[in-house]
Amino acid sequence: MLLLLVAVAVFFAGGFIMSPEDSFGGSPGTTVVKVVHLLCLATSWGATVWAIFVGGLVFPACFRLTAASTAMSAAAFAWLHLHHPWQAASAVEHRQLVVLLTAVGLDLANLFIFIPRTLKFLQVMQERHKVERSLGIGGQVFLDGWRCNVQAATSSAALAAVNGRFRAAHVRSAVATLASSVGLAAHTWYLAGKLEL
Numbered sequence: 789m790l791l792l793l794v795a796v797a798v799f800f801a802g803g804f805i806m807s808p809e810d811s812f813g814g815s816p817g818t819t820v821v822k823v824v825h826l827l828c829l830a831t832s833w834g835a836t837v838w839a840i841f842v843g844g845l846v847f848p849a850c851f852r853l854t855a856a857s858t859a860m861s862a863a864a865f866a867w868l869h870l871h872h873p874w875q876a877a878s879a880v881e882h883r884q885l886v887v888l889l890t891a892v893g894l895d896l897a898n899l900f901i902f903i904p905r906t907l908k909f910l911q912v913m914q915e916r917h918k919v920e921r922s923l924g925i926g927g928q929v930f931l932d933g934w935r936c937n938v939q940a941a942t943s944s945a946a947l948a949a950v951n952g953r954f955r956a957a958h959v960r961s962a963v964a965t966l967a968s969s970v971g972l973a974a975h976t977w978y979l980a981g982k983l984e985l
Contacts, residue, residue, distance in 0.1 A: 825864035832857035855895035862888035891971035
């Protein structure tokens with residue numbers, strides 16, 4: 789965590805030193821909040837993609853990072869658009885804040901509700917691996933492994949039962965992660981539309 793804070797401090801210092809004098813587009817404080825918003829959004833987006841496609845084993849740490857980053861991004865976005873009266877913000881800004889807050893809610897639900905339930909089922913995963921090994925499967929990669937598992941579950945009641953218990957625990961977390969990533973993608977699309985390069 790200390791290394792991350794040092795990296796962020798160096799990033800801000802370098803950005804401040806290297807930026808042209810007129811690049812702040814207002815007060816330096818506003819620019820810092822904009823940078824925080826973008827960095828936290830990018831961190832949350834990257835961690836979500838990582839959790840979905842690469843690092844299923846680091847769920848708890850990944851979801852803590854995602855929830856914190858999405859919350860900071862939402863707070864920065866709200867500060868940028870709500871330091872003036874809420875009524876002055878456009879309908880698009882209201883929707884974007886709702887999208888970000890929904891993503892925060894999904895990330896927090898994942899962190900505090902779905903992941904603990906899924907982790908409780910690590911015992912189920914270990915049991916599933918034992919059953920798979922006893923059936924001579926489980927060493928395959930991704931789709932091949934899934935196909936072998938499905939095929940073996942048709943003839944093994946024990947594997948079918950374990951698969952059902954794991955699926956019930958895992959699907960809620962997967963849906964919340966996917967829904968959060970859709971919200972983050974929508975907000976990224978909104979920001980891309982705002983860029984002037």
